[in-house]
Amino acid sequence: AQKVTQAQTEISVVEKEDVTLDCVYETRDTTYYLFWYKQPPSGELVFLIRRNSFDEQNEISGRYSWNFQKSTSSFNFTITASQVVDSAVYFCALITQGGSEKLVFGKGMKLTVNP
Amino acid sequence: NAGVTQTPKFHILKTGQSMTLQCAQDMNHGYLSWYRQDPGMGLRRIHYSVAAGITDKGEVPDGYNVSRSNTEDFPLRLESAAPSQTSVYFCASTKLYLGTGELFFGEGSRLTVL
Numbered sequence: 001a002q003k004v005t006q007a008q009t010e011i012s013v014v015e016k017e018d019v020t021l022d023c024v025y026e027t028r029d030t031t032y033y034l035f036w037y038k039q040p041p042s043g044e045l046v047f048l049i050r051r052n053s054f055d056e057q058n059e060i061s062g063r064y065s066w067n068f069q070k071s072t073s074s075f076n077f078t079i080t081a082s083q084v085v086d087s088a089v090y091f092c093a094l095i096t097q098g099g100s101e102k103l104v105f106g107k108g109m110k111l112t113v114n115p
Numbered sequence: 116n117a118g119v120t121q122t123p124k125f126h127i128l129k130t131g132q133s134m135t136l137q138c139a140q141d142m143n144h145g146y147l148s149w150y151r152q153d154p155g156m157g158l159r160r161i162h163y164s165v166a167a168g169i170t171d172k173g174e175v176p177d178g179y180n181v182s183r184s185n186t187e188d189f190p191l192r193l194e195s196a197a198p199s200q201t202s203v204y205f206c207a208s209t210k211l212y213l214g215t216g217e218l219f220f221g222e223g224s225r226l227t228v229l
Contacts, residue, residue: 033214045205047217091157095214103174103213105157
């Protein structure tokens with residue numbers, strides 16, 4: 001069965017601290033996709049990144065970086081020099097397409113960045 | 116472009132009443148889907164459609180119906196609402212199929228069933 005675990009439910013940091021959001025996934029499929037979405041207090045869902053299972057290259061986008069490791073089934077997200085605007089709930093999601101398509105979101109992790 | 120538009124944004128109904136949440140996209144996307152978001156549960160997919168005339172069940176379909184008569188619209192119907200269906204509902208679209216790109220989400224519809 002597919003599963004996404006975001007073990008941290010809530011993290012609070014002070015501005016300019018680095019913070020890593022963990023995402024561990026489970027699937028037996030060899031082809032799958034991983035996503036991160038951000039949900040700020042206003043409620044909309046904002047796409048951050050997509051990775052397929054054949055692309056383990058890490059990615060950096062400004063202050064955001066992602067570390068995909070198939071060996072540990074993890075797709076962790078790091079925010080460097082956090083800012084108040086990073087305060088949001090962050091969701092990790094897994095899509096698998098072996099047989100029938102499945103979509104599983106993690107339960108989300110609430111990040112609060114204090115000034 | 117408006118992207119994905121959901122209506123209404125808020126609604127209260129009584130147990131047993133019926134209700135349709137509207138979803139419309141103007142990006143010519145083939146894939147449309149409905150999700151519910153509950154505290155501590157993340158998002159869970161209710162139904163989805165890969166093209167007009169084709170719908171399929173997501174991970175939590177019970178109590179909901181959908182139809183897709185054209186590319187743009189994907190309404191979600193609650194035939195007999197229950198308090199357990201109190202939630203925030205999101206409609207989302209993507210161009211082809213689920214894994215190929217980002218999901219574009221609507222702003223959400225907060226539904227309360229008394």
